[in-house]
Amino acid sequence: SYVLTQPPSVSVAPGKTARITCGGNDIGSKSVHWYQQKPGQAPVLVIYYDADRPSGIPERFSGSNSGNTATLSISRVEAGDEADYYCQVWDSSSDQWVFGGGTKLTVL
């Protein structure tokens, strides 16, 4: 089955740009979606189709996807961005949704 690999943790200073990667074999050929989950809350979709933002998601959130790596970027990071972030793809070879292991973003 398809595997998505994320770093367990990323740390960034306030006001800087955080980049969270999601690795997978030829992930650039798939559509990647990203979720933010704060403690005790349900996940929230922040990026879909690699780089599209749902309504209500700040422009500070952006995404890219090429080759074997997809990236979620958060510019001008704020304390409120501290959360777990998950990438997701649809694996058409197994007809299954796949989530990455998640990355804990810490704002220093």
Added chain:
Amino acid sequence: EVQLVESGGGLVQTGGSLRLSCAASGFTFSSYAMSWVRQAPGKGLEWVSALSTSGGTTYYADSVKGRFTISRDNSKNTLHLQMNSLRAEDTALYYCAKDQGNDSGFDYWGQGTLVTVSS
């Protein structure tokens, strides 16, 4: 306003069964595929199962295939997950999630219902 409200969780012994439900409102339920996603305590998200708009096509994670059955009642705007032969590793918070469509991810999630399987 879209709302997804899960119910049916609880404490069950190993080998037992539970039926989860998800009541949907605020959108045309019959027009969207739906999924169940679970999260074990302190762990990441794990997709469990998905169901097409009509209920005619089902998808399962390998970890639950043959034990769990997803279904929907479009007349009652309700999604179900029948869980049989439960194992300790099925202990998790189970979320119901609405598919945006065209494999574009899940735009709405419920708050989850907790399933605890004890030996």
